[in-house]
Amino acid sequence: MTAPRMALPGGPPGAWARALRTGLGSANAAPVYLVLLVIFVVSWVIVGLAGGSFLTVENVTSVLVRSVALGIVSAGQTLVILAGSLDLSVAYVISVAAVVSSVIMNGDPGRIVIAVVVVLGIGVAVGLTNGLLVTKLRVNPFIATLGVALVLRGLLNAAFDNFAGKVAPQFETLGYGGIGPLPWSVILLVVTVLAVWWLLRSTPFGHHLYAVGGGEETARLSGVRSHRVIIGAHILCSLAAVLTGLFLVSRIRSGAPWIGPDGGYDLESIAAVVVGGTALTGGRGGVWGTLAGVLILAVLDNLFNQLQFNSFLKDVVRGVIIIAAVAIYAQRQRRMSR
């Protein structure tokens, strides 16, 4: 039964996988990192042969920076999916955060704080709405968050149809500045992931999240207030989307209502989470896996750029990788449940 843990080439023996798993606190994180490793090495070789540079500081930072936006929102998405829900509204929350913050700041450094506070407030409100729809009104999360997405989209486009406002120059350092070679944005990503990891691993909320996702009734009978947990997860997810929005607006200087949807952050974040080995049914997985999922997509991005691969072909490869990864986890999960 411990036989071949992975259907992947170069998969190390169970012991290593187990070590990884305990280290990463997620039954499925191990294979994800192996997938990442394989893709990384393969890309390295290919780019090397193509005479490009892959393992340079510039390139690695570039890959990391490309992971920031999707990484942060996916970290939030991980929470709702672990709770057995999902969130299709993140793309528009991102846009709202970007536009509103840039409008409030309007170039004035003095208003950075208030802008950030306000958009975080909006995040809480949206998350709360999603959570209440899902728990109290028992609306299927797919429909609930899709509906909220449509509403946000409408309000957003009705109020802002173009670049709005302007961020304070200092705020741009979030998007472009850094300590030495290490960009602030990457630090923000790492901090977010660490925070979510800590939350899941060390706080009662995190434990309850896994419990509710793994079996809401069981959790309820054990005294967990499952609705509060689900609502909390949705709030945190929206907050993560807000952070992404802030990061993006710090890069584009002025809020653009299309920034979220154009990035496809709603479906992409869900894809990243499941590629990261978190079960769409909830209760199983973790944020490190998600980070790996995001990095996998970013490394591919980088590879395709360097080879000047047709960007449409990239979508095809992404599709295949997403399905393949999840298929592998599914087989593995079935083996373990026997």
Add this chain to the structure above:
Amino acid sequence: MSVGANGAPGDVTRAAPAAPGDEADPWQRRLVRLMRGAGPIFVVLIVLLVLIALKNPRFIQPAVFLASYLKPAAPLAILAAGQLFVIVSGEYDLSVGSLITVTVTSAALLIHGDPALTYPILALLFGIGIGVGLINGTVTTRLHVPSFIATLGMLLILSGGIFYATGGAPRGSLPENFRAFGRAGIEGVPFLGQLPYAVIVLLVVGTVFWLLLHRTNFGQQVFAVGGNARAADLAGIDVAAIRTACFVLSAVSAMIAGVLLGGFAGVSAQVGETYEFQAISAVVLGGATLGGGRGSVPTAIAGALTLQALFTLLNLFGFPAPLRSVVQGVIIVAAVAYASYRLRRSR
């Protein structure tokens, strides 16, 4: 896909059931259940149509109604009817939008304006559709990839693939005999004037799908699989085959919708955009349950027609385009919340 808070059988939204213990004959009971379970959407639809007629009396002239309302509504209605099978069987199909785009763009690419090629290529397209459905079904049922992810991946593969093939923008063109399906109609029909082919196609597909889902063994097994896959499996039902068949039907409906849309307005790269969500919204408006086991073809089609009527109305009242999505969002959430409330009250 598990739906978290809604995972428990008790929580998923359903139409209200007939009251226990009441001993009416089946057909009466069926009628009662249809009225109770599916009534609301028809009421909403009629109200919307009346509002439109009030604002624009021309709307109720048969010719105008057919040409300006039913004809353009047909693709979404057909798509919803197909998606319904997948939803009732307890899955999702997010790949239909890109499949529509693939239909239109590849038809233009391959036919290249040559009328002689229309029918061979149509055949080929349906082949592709069935193939896509089979793959969606197999990946979901045999590789145990949640259909949400399987069809999301398929979405990326299809849209990426077709644009890779065409180099970014549609190429070629659609000859008139292809476009006729979505554009032309039977002329000189008494009081109707022109009877659009699209409407005929909708009637045919609607009837066939209705028979399939509500009048055959297969249909009953779809409900069983969606209602409780484990029980269905233990009763000897070939769950994988049933679900796969549903994905095929959904894909085929997408191909048909694609042919109509391509015919209606010609080649366009965005033609399929957001149709997957429109279709699911329509199905849900029609009272179907995400998670499976509930739904009906007539109400799903009514759901699609309702969306179409809604857009026509908002457009008529010069509603700012953005606010339409607000209305749509509120309506689908309200519909599901209402159904879910009625379900719990019915206990």
Add this chain to the structure above:
Amino acid sequence: SGGGSSPTATSQPTVAPSQPAASAPASAAPSASAAAASCEGATANEFFDQAVCEKQLAQRSATPTGPADQPWIQAIDPVMVDTTKYKKDGPYKICFTNAGVNNPWRVVGFNTMQHEVKLHPEITDFVHVDANGDDNKQISDLGDMVKSGNCSAIIVAPNSTKALTPAVEQACASNVPIIDFDRGVTTDCPVTFIHPIGGYAFGADAAEFLASAVKPGGNIIALRILPGVDVLETRYLAAEAIFKQKGLKIVKVAQTGGDAAKTKQIVSDAIDEFGTIDGVWMDAGATSVAAAEAFEDKGLPVPPITGEDQNDFLQAWKSKNWTADAPTYPTYQWRTAVIAAVDILQGKEVPKEWILPEPNITKDNLDQYISPDMPPLFYALCGCQKMPGFPDDWKK
């Protein structure tokens, strides 16, 4: 995703001089002469700039410098800048960060650009990175090009105005010559910014044509892709002003999202609602044919309608003998970007703002722009007709 509101999903901003300076045989341009037109009475919203509007309308009749048979190297009122500090010996590696090749206009343009590159033996390496219509990705793409440090020159086709500005500023700081074309950025640090005259001119051309073709007081429906994209807003602002001046009634303004089906639906509904529509104004030509079909399918004659130099529109116009007009936004500017890059690297001076002329296609010069054997989504003003590999490479 659930569908966004990005301008990148749309066709391109365009402008056109009514006097196709040389590219067309002297032709009776819209009867309303440019001189008569003005921007008086336009809605003064965040996008409107009276001065710029007037300037653009005037530029339509300006005579550009340069060879008449090569409009892509012509320029209107050029102010040349010295580029000797960028002079370097070949071979050159030209890097191009592209918003995307996600619509027919960009496909034709990029295709043309690649052939232009082939015409320059000194360009040994041409790097193209596609941003898939995502501002943030393009920012990273541009950043990587600068960091890699081995681009002789960088060509930028921004995904949206403004968003790329910070990244472009950083790129400028690296002393690699930056060439910006198509959409602008809100900094003048690029060595040159190549673009057509502007949205006001495009909108005005189309509007003046309708003014001349539609009886006063007639019903006009104005179809726009989506609101808020500055380069599209200006088109509408100018048109609106002119309709006011000429006493035409805009009975409906609708957003088509650039989708043919939606366009056709909207027009069809409008016909039902208002009985008669006397003219159709489009802010981009991609869906003009669909709009016309709405009339045909109701058995009505197609009223005066405007479009763009997309082949399907031109062919339908000719074969069905419509009353129509096609302002253009020439894809040949994709050639100009490469030419400018090489000039800069060779130290030749280039216009700081390289304003390209554009023919306005009217019934009189229609024939010379129609290419019957080209695909429907081919853009006539690619300036590629004499390039090696034409027409096959533009058909495949």
Add this chain to the structure above:
Amino acid sequence: MSVTESATASATVGENLLEMRGITKSFFGVTVLDDVDIDCRPGEVHALLGENGAGKSTLMKILSGAHQPDGGTILLDGEEVSFGHPRDAQAKGVSIMYQEFNLLPERTVAQNIYLGREPHRGPIVDQGAMERSTAELLATLDAAGSIRPGSVVRNLSVAQQQTVEIAKALSFRSKILVMDEPTAALSPHEVVSLFERVRLLRARGVGILYISHRLGEIFEIAQRVTVLKDGRRVGTLDVAATTPRQLVRMMVGRELDHYFPPHAVPAEIGQTRLVVHGGGVAGKLHDIDLTVRTGEIVGIGGLAGSGRTELAQALFGVRPFDAGTVELDGKPIRIRSPRQAVRRRMGFVTEDRKVEGLVLLLSVRDNSLLALRSLGSWLRRGAGGPVSIRDLLRSLDLRGAGLDQEVRYLSGGNQQKVVLAKWLASQAQVLIFDEPTRGIDVGAKAGIHELMRELARAGGAILMISSELPELVGMSDRILVMREGAIAGELASDASEDAIMLLATGEHDTVSVA
């Protein structure tokens, strides 16, 4: 209906830790609790006795806040309380050990035990403390050796999971502790250490409500016993002042004799139908040898977790045998999926109707036709079939439900009859029953027993898994007893219940009666 014996030992109010008065509850219109009273004193073990489906678990779930009563009051220490959420009950010092497993398979033992009340320093869960106290708890149950606090529950055996449940219940240190069939899956020495714990808790003044089908246990540790029948309280007695026989009469409402239909006479038993040689499922079953002949009912007994359901699942192709051979009517066959089994005219009445037997959303008709339709072609028109479902259900005496009634509104007994109808309609010849009368009221129970016997007489071959010893003895023509995934032995129809328990546990055990 049933005589209510004078509740002799009812305590005077005040000294009661807990009082539940006039509790009423119904599910989908089916009344499962009707005006039930029960109380519990400090330091007392109050046993709750009743047939399957009598309402014991439901009553306790109401006490624990899992269900809300339709009527009645709950008093703790004389003050009225109402529990909207299990958390409220916990806060008031009521903890419960549920009958069905309530553990999260993906989480560790410690995480499960402290779920909802993780020890934490500030915002941080104190994993160390959690695992230490878990280890201590397990030690008190002599399980420290076999179960680690950090091991994932999925990997534990059923008995180990049962132990974890107990540890969880004990960890609450509450005033009232409910134990719903805690020993169902335990071996005798585990039971002994459990009872030690219970006595310690009594000494600490904890009030314990104890549910078990094993009368022996009740006489061993309980002071008082309340008997439920069909959702009503029959009476409350001092254990010292009663006898097993009296309790059984109160539970069943009649003497146990002439309750089951007569066994098969040799003449009725025909040729061999189903044979398994050395059947095995990795990690679950091994060396399974069994034979079923037409006309006979073969019973399978054993403790929960002994592998009976797995055996049924293996036979029916749910998780097929990976070792051994299976013969049907003399021909060797391989059944890899339920579909193949159904096509061979086999039927499987599963342990859990709601999850495995029925599509709750569908009508009685559609559920009855489920198996038949799976055999028919896809395009055949829905209803009907060779048998008339209407007649079939009439013959099953399905009361109070039209054909188009959704099955989720039926009582447990009627639901089970629909499951039977499903297999009768498909004309299944070899039938496997897993706990056929679990949670079914006495009347319906007798009806189902009659049907099983008729099926056998009509030439069916029947395999019946049951945890109810009387049912096992009363229905089976032969009894196979399973232990740890293997068949421990075979007994004749007249075997005593002690003999069965002895085989099931592999050692001597307290006598158990239903």
